[in-house]
Amino acid sequence: xxxxxxxxxxxAVKPAQYPEPDKYEIAFAGRxxxxxxxxxxxxxGRKALARVSGxxxxxxxxxxxxxxxxxxxxxxxxxxxxxxxxSESEKWGEMMENYLEHRDNLxxxxxxxxxxxxxxAQDVQMYDYLKxxxxxxxxxxxxxxxxxxxxxxxxxxxIRETLGMDKTDIVIPVSALKKTxxxxxxxxxxxxxxxxxx
Ligand code: GTP
Ligand code: MG
Numbered sequence: 001x002x003x004x005x006x007x008x009x010x011x012a013v014k015p016a017q018y019p020e021p022d023k024y025e026i027a028f029a030g031r032x033x034x035x036x037x038x039x040x041x042x043x044x045g046r047k048a049l050a051r052v053s054g055x056x057x058x059x060x061x062x063x064x065x066x067x068x069x070x071x072x073x074x075x076x077x078x079x080x081x082x083x084x085x086x087s088e089s090e091k092w093g094e095m096m097e098n099y100l101e102h103r104d105n106l107x108x109x110x111x112x113x114x115x116x117x118x119x120x121a122q123d124v125q126m127y128d129y130l131k132x133x134x135x136x137x138x139x140x141x142x143x144x145x146x147x148x149x150x151x152x153x154x155x156x157x158x159i160r161e162t163l164g165m166d167k168t169d170i171v172i173p174v175s176a177l178k179k180t181x182x183x184x185x186x187x188x189x190x191x192x193x194x195x196x197x198x
Contacts, residue, residue, distance in 0.1 A: 030112030032078030
């Protein structure tokens with residue numbers, strides 16, 4: 001699959017602001033700065049569809065991107081950003097729960113982890129949470145350009161073990177910098193959408 005057309009359809013902080021649940025959605029979750037917005041730009045072939053920043057905590061809203069006029073990719077605000085206040089962190093939790101637990105047209109949440117590091121306690125917590133709601137199974141290991149081929153395999157194994165992934169769950173290494181791995185991710189998204197139609 002290719003995404004030939006993409007646009008920011010909607011920015012929301014509460015359910016009343018979400019677009020109509022008339023199309024399937026695939027969301028990106030992961031800690032702040034892991035590369036969610038960069039990944040979105042990579043798979044849509046757009047340089048600046050989503051704002052990318054070296055400062056963690058850039059995306060603080062739920063951003064709905066309409067792709068090919070057919071489905072949406074949803075960029076969720078990152079977690080694990082140390083500099084936010086307690087009230088902001090509560091707002092984040094509520095915003096995520098509202099979306100992840102009640103959005104019927106949400107097909108899958110793709111969780112992003114940094115290929116260089118062992119997944120954090122928060123990454124594990126998120127994966128468990130997604131598992132509980134039947135939304136887990138696809139992980140993208142970001143910033144694959146930062147490790148050697150040898151390290152890549154070793155680190156993917158560590159990611160699988162730490163997150164407690166099932167045999168059928170998949171890890172896709174991707175580099176937004178080198179523009180690699182997105183074909184496999186797009187194939188996976190295509191399969192998810194095709195299976196949902198049946
Ligand atoms: P928040 O919006 O804060 O949650 O962050 P995010 O997950 O959307 O991350 P973003 O895409 O803004 O990227 C964060 C930083 O990582 C930026 O400086 C990117 O340039 C860098 N980055 C993202 N993907 C890659 C990658 O594949 N390789 C390398 N080397 N850097 C990357
Ligand atoms: Mg972002």
